[in-house]
Amino acid sequence: MMVGHRPLLWPGLVALCALLGLAAAALAALLARAPALDPASVFDHYTLRVLRFTLMQAGLSTLISVAFALPVARALARRQRFRGRTLLLRLMGLPLVLPVIVAVFGIAAVWGRNGALNHGLQALGLESLGLTGIGPLYGLTGILIAHIFFNMPLAVRLLLPVWEAIPGETWRLASQLGMGSGAILRLIELPRLLPALPGAAILIFLLCFTSFAVVLTLGGGPAATTLEVAIYRAMRLEFDIPRAVTLGLLQVAICAGVALLLLRLAPTVPGAATGSAAESRMSARPDTTGPMGRLADCLWIATGSLWVLGPLVAIVVAGLTGPLVAVLARAEVWQAALRSVTIGLGAGLLAVTLGTLLLFTTHDLAVRSRRPRLADRLELAGSLTLVIPPVVLGAGLFVLLLPLVPVFDWALPLAATVNGLVATPYVLRLLGPVLRRSAERHDRLCASLGLAGLNRLRHLEWPGARPMLGSALALTSALATGDLAAIALFGTERDATLALLIFRALGSYRMDEAAVLSLLLVGLCLVVFIVIEGAARGRART
Numbered sequence: 001m002m003v004g005h006r007p008l009l010w011p012g013l014v015a016l017c018a019l020l021g022l023a024a025a026a027l028a029a030l031l032a033r034a035p036a037l038d039p040a041s042v043f044d045h046y047t048l049r050v051l052r053f054t055l056m057q058a059g060l061s062t063l064i065s066v067a068f069a070l071p072v073a074r075a076l077a078r079r080q081r082f083r084g085r086t087l088l089l090r091l092m093g094l095p096l097v098l099p100v101i102v103a104v105f106g107i108a109a110v111w112g113r114n115g116a117l118n119h120g121l122q123a124l125g126l127e128s129l130g131l132t133g134i135g136p137l138y139g140l141t142g143i144l145i146a147h148i149f150f151n152m153p154l155a156v157r158l159l160l161p162v163w164e165a166i167p168g169e170t171w172r173l174a175s176q177l178g179m180g181s182g183a184i185l186r187l188i189e190l191p192r193l194l195p196a197l198p199g200a201a202i203l204i205f206l207l208c209f210t211s212f213a214v215v216l217t218l219g220g221g222p223a224a225t226t227l228e229v230a231i232y233r234a235m236r237l238e239f240d241i242p243r244a245v246t247l248g249l250l251q252v253a254i255c256a257g258v259a260l261l262l263l264r265l266a267p268t269v270p271g272a273a274t275g276s277a278a279e280s281r282m283s284a285r286p287d288t289t290g291p292m293g294r295l296a297d298c299l300w301i302a303t304g305s306l307w308v309l310g311p312l313v314a315i316v317v318a319g320l321t322g323p324l325v326a327v328l329a330r331a332e333v334w335q336a337a338l339r340s341v342t343i344g345l346g347a348g349l350l351a352v353t354l355g356t357l358l359l360f361t362t363h364d365l366a367v368r369s370r371r372p373r374l375a376d377r378l379e380l381a382g383s384l385t386l387v388i389p390p391v392v393l394g395a396g397l398f399v400l401l402l403p404l405v406p407v408f409d410w411a412l413p414l415a416a417t418v419n420g421l422v423a424t425p426y427v428l429r430l431l432g433p434v435l436r437r438s439a440e441r442h443d444r445l446c447a448s449l450g451l452a453g454l455n456r457l458r459h460l461e462w463p464g465a466r467p468m469l470g471s472a473l474a475l476t477s478a479l480a481t482g483d484l485a486a487i488a489l490f491g492t493e494r495d496a497t498l499a500l501l502i503f504r505a506l507g508s509y510r511m512d513e514a515a516v517l518s519l520l521l522v523g524l525c526l527v528v529f530i531v532i533e534g535a536a537r538g539r540a541r542t
Contacts (some may be wrong), residue, residue: 007365019354020384026400058209209258319515346417351426379432399412459463477528
């Protein structure tokens, strides 16, 4: 601990008051409007049916995503050197940042009744043999396909480091003992893999449990409704606020329980144990030369690649071959694009501001006051907005502000606020290590030079943190630009964003129009991300 050092507390307190204050106010507003806690009214037939479907679709999505990811990740681990491997791993990250409503369109273009799969079967004449596509996409089938599209690549990226962390000595010993692929799987890989699986599975379960846009667009009706969609319907379609409150509180309680379970298992989730040294060690595996193993690896890598790339390619092809000129000539489309960017930039700036303020305090506590546990707990408190789904947070703000202001006239600021609060944990994860590392490396030098306060911020911390700060702003802005959840709750006809236009086009089966709008939204998100990140990194080099 630095002698005479006074912890810098006020920035973190301001950020936590804003983050937790708004979240607490939203939950308090829901509680104030909650009906009497009569179990018979809270857990009626409708609520139990919605809860049962929510748990079932999340469980099935998690099980299939992880089961699909395991052989794909193992094949990628066994084949360390093939042309395009690095590009393929980067493409695996695209579903994580792709606007959900756009991905839904891509999935419909591949798997829908008039999708590429059915057209391919017809072209091959296989329909006459009884081989058809999957039929109607809407309902549980469509939800599962969409969730697997998003979460199989995530599971691959979480589990691949397990194999890459196996030391080279293990592979040399396996080679000396003449172990085959089955023995290696049973004696070396599974003991390392099993502790990592629960953490990855629970994270995916939480993402599927809180899925909104996928279920809203592919659910197909009350029979395939999750808690988040039921909250949205109760708020916007039925204006049944007591039911929305009940469902929202139930959602938060379950998410908090799952998040606590995740925190207990978080240390077992594999970290980023990757790098050139690890890759060189993995090349010594003794079971990668057989023709059958090589064929199986190729098949799994090809299947995983097609699963991810199919909808992405479909979005581009359908968008370019759709009524491009007619759609882009409409003024409402560009007005919607401007609203999307406005929400994205507003949410990104809010998230970066709150995250940076909190990190000023936590890295000061961790490095200079030698209180890392307190710093970690404060960062964890700043991440609690992840436990509250955007729809629940928005519903709480809706209930809170409804008696005070015309809520629907404030759709854009409210959508930006909800997205900014939800995105703040991303800023903490991206920027936190940079600020702590800067303090650890340069504190003594700054003390010897008398560099402190604004001069230190200007000459040392700002130049060092600017590239990652730009990445955080770019990521959070791009994610909010394509968001559907908050704007679906607050938006009206005059406040439509591109995501809302796509949702309405899909709902009225105007697929050609949805294709062009989807391509435009993807391009817009990429432009937002590239321009912001490029500007930050470009200025950092000057």
